[in-house]
Amino acid sequence: xxxxxxxxxxxxxxxxxxxxxxxxxxQALAGAFPAGTKVVRQTFFLSPQQSAAAKKESxxxxxxxMIVRYAGSDAAGTAIGYAYFDTHMVRTLPETVMVVVGSDxxxxxxxxxxxDEPPDYMPKQRWIDQLRGRKLDDDLSLKRxxxxxxxxxxxxxxxxxxxxxxxxxxxLLPAQ
Amino acid sequence: xxxxxxxxxxxxxVTTSLFAQDSADLERxxxxxxxxxxQMQAAQPNADLAEVRRQIEALGQEIESLKTRQxxxxxxxxxxxxxxxxxxxxxxxxxxxxxxxxxxxxxxQNLEDRTDTADALxxxxxxxxxxxxxxxxxxxxxxxxxxxxxxxxxxVEFAYLDYLITPAANxxxxxxxxxxxxxxxxxxxxxxxxxxxxxxxxxxxxxxxNELGVGVFGEVGRxxxxxxMTTALTSSGITxxxxxxxxxxxxxxxxxxxxxxxxxxxxxxxxxxxxxSAYTGNSxxxxxxxxxxxxxxxxxxxxxxxxxxxxxxxxxxxxxAAAINAANHLTGAASVGESFGGWYxxxxxxxAPLVTARELSVIPFVRYESFDxxxxxxxxxxxxxxxxxxxLTFGVAFKPIxxxxxxxxxxxxxxxxxxxxxxxxxxxxxxx
Numbered sequence: 350x351x352x353x354x355x356x357x358x359x360x361x362x363x364x365x366x367x368x369x370x371x372x373x374x375x376q377a378l379a380g381a382f383p384a385g386t387k388v389v390r391q392t393f394f395l396s397p398q399q400s401a402a403a404k405k406e407s408x409x410x411x412x413x414x415m416i417v418r419y420a421g422s423d424a425a426g427t428a429i430g431y432a433y434f435d436t437h438m439v440r441t442l443p444e445t446v447m448v449v450v451g452s453d454x455x456x457x458x459x460x461x462x463x464x465d466e467p468p469d470y471m472p473k474q475r476w477i478d479q480l481r482g483r484k485l486d487d488d489l490s491l492k493r494x495x496x497x498x499x500x501x502x503x504x505x506x507x508x509x510x511x512x513x514x515x516x517x518x519x520x521l522l523p524a525q
Numbered sequence: 526x527x528x529x530x531x532x533x534x535x536x537x538x539v540t541t542s543l544f545a546q547d548s549a550d551l552e553r554x555x556x557x558x559x560x561x562x563x564q565m566q567a568a569q570p571n572a573d574l575a576e577v578r579r580q581i582e583a584l585g586q587e588i589e590s591l592k593t594r595q596x597x598x599x600x601x602x603x604x605x606x607x608x609x610x611x612x613x614x615x616x617x618x619x620x621x622x623x624x625x626x627x628x629x630x631x632x633x634q635n636l637e638d639r640t641d642t643a644d645a646l647x648x649x650x651x652x653x654x655x656x657x658x659x660x661x662x663x664x665x666x667x668x669x670x671x672x673x674x675x676x677x678x679x680x681v682e683f684a685y686l687d688y689l690i691t692p693a694a695n696x697x698x699x700x701x702x703x704x705x706x707x708x709x710x711x712x713x714x715x716x717x718x719x720x721x722x723x724x725x726x727x728x729x730x731x732x733x734x735n736e737l738g739v740g741v742f743g744e745v746g747r748x749x750x751x752x753x754m755t756t757a758l759t760s761s762g763i764t765x766x767x768x769x770x771x772x773x774x775x776x777x778x779x780x781x782x783x784x785x786x787x788x789x790x791x792x793x794x795x796x797x798x799x800x801x802s803a804y805t806g807n808s809x810x811x812x813x814x815x816x817x818x819x820x821x822x823x824x825x826x827x828x829x830x831x832x833x834x835x836x837x838x839x840x841x842x843x844x845x846a847a848a849i850n851a852a853n854h855l856t857g858a859a860s861v862g863e864s865f866g867g868w869y870x871x872x873x874x875x876x877a878p879l880v881t882a883r884e885l886s887v888i889p890f891v892r893y894e895s896f897d898x899x900x901x902x903x904x905x906x907x908x909x910x911x912x913x914x915x916x917l918t919f920g921v922a923f924k925p926i927x928x929x930x931x932x933x934x935x936x937x938x939x940x941x942x943x944x945x946x947x948x949x950x951x952x953x954x955x956x957x
Contacts, residue, residue: 392585408882434593492831492878496796
């Protein structure tokens with residue numbers, strides 16, 4: 350047991366030492382919505398049926414059961430967007446992204462909060478910009494409308510999959 | 526608890542009714558009590574639920590914080606670095622640390638009129654280390670053919686230090702991959718369709734080509750570049766089959782002659798690269814002749830909507846070919862080529878999206894290559910027409926997940942001497 354705990358400690362320490370977090374959630378959220386937006390944190394617990402439906406619709410496997418989103422609304426209470434955070438593996442190391450979904454169900458913005466793979470694999474902003482305005486359909490794929498990243502296809506795939514997963518979940522969750 | 530409140534309320538109602546002045550007053554007071562009970566019924570469960578919800582919310586925030594790694598150090602950010610956008614550049618100021626990666630290939634070859642072979646072709650381990658925000662180490666250690674007591678070997682394919690200055694100009698030094706062609710720098714098995722790399726990438730561009738050197742690299746807008754000064758090829762290894770044997774590979778390399786290699790790539794839009802590279806340097810080393818080797822190539826790589834197309838054309842020349850022949854005791858058709866070159870084009874289309882939304886890929890592909898290591902030979906020597914080859918390869922690459930690939934293909938090998946032997950291949954590859 351002690352050995353297991355020590356091993357866990359080493360793994361956690363190693364992971365922390367190698368972490369490449371460069372934007373906090375608060376910093377990301379500050380850029381997600383216009384100034385003056387009321388942002389409410391919402392927690393949802395997926396039923397097995399909801400989880401299965403989201404996997405089927407997105408084509409992406411995931412294990413999340415608890416979904417947190419940040420719903421932004423204007424002074425009149427009208428929804429203007431929803432920010433979701435997702436952490437996933439790229440190649441052998443994780444990244445965390447924020448995907449902001451507009452009230453029309455399309456991607457408004459994608460930001461990378463952390464990226465642990467070597468910098469050469471990091472998607473450039475001009476590649477990320479391809480995701481803006483995309484909805485959950487067949488075109489949201491590296492094999493369709495999203496051009497792959499030459500030499501870093503797994504990085505592109507990770508963000509496309511995260512976007513598909515979040516858009517599928519967004520469809521299932523109630524409006525604010 | 527609810528029942529107790531209800532009982533009290535009911536008793537109060539009855540008692541109240543005894544002292545009622547009139548029925549209207551009684552009804553009014555009854556309504557008021559019913560409303561109070563309803564309020565208590567509504568309020569009572571909320572007291573418990575609110576606490577449960579508060580605890581769930583607290584746990585949810587803890588879980589979210591762990592999942593999105595908000596407990597970890599946030600690197601400070603100010604300006605962009607190394608050509609990346611505001612977000613991307615921040616990684617260069619992240620904590621130091623080690624990174625691992627790797628790839629491997631297994632190859633079965635069914636050869637016409639020859640012994641079939643199966644080989645653990647490559648097992649590679651990448652290791653990198655970020656010393657600080659400016660200094661990064663990267664390396665690739667390769668194990669070929671599984672066992673050094675047989676035909677296997679262990680090699681450091683590259684090992685270099687980067688000193689990051691600005692997006693437009695950075696310094697790299699060490700054992701470098703020569704930035705020539707498409708495959709030399711990107712040779713992982715998932716990066717090309719066929720079981721075997723193109724033969725042009727072996728005979729004309731001696732992939733994997735690595736030399737000791739120092740240089741600069743960077744990005745300016747949609748252009749990226751690399752320019753190195755390196756140890757040069759050595760003429761003692763040049764043969765009729767090309768310059769492959771003349772690589773020094775960082776192993777006690779002769780450095781009397783140095784070479785220059787440069788590359789520029791243009792990225793007109795995501796998924797597409799158009800570029801060119803050139804190498805030039807004497808190969809004579811300790812010999813009296815110069816033996817300059819020059820190699821230039823142009824390339825393009827485009828990917829969109831499941832299509833992938835790559836094309837490359839290369840041309841090279843070797844000065845003092847006759848002197849090299851003399852020094853290497855080469856006669857007749859064994860002469861080195863004064864000029865050499867070739868081209869290839871390959872294309873594939875991922876048909877999997879037509880039938881499934883899953884991320885697997887099924888890519889029928891075709892590649893055609895044409896090259897000659899002896900386009901011209903010095904006066905008094907002969908060309909070996911077997912070195913003038915045309916190879917047609919077609920098959921299927923199947924990727925159950927993007928990091929693994931199974932390839933099956935057939936190669937029609939044709940040469941001007943009509944001695945080409947066909948083969949079919951099966952390969953298994955992985956990257957991580």
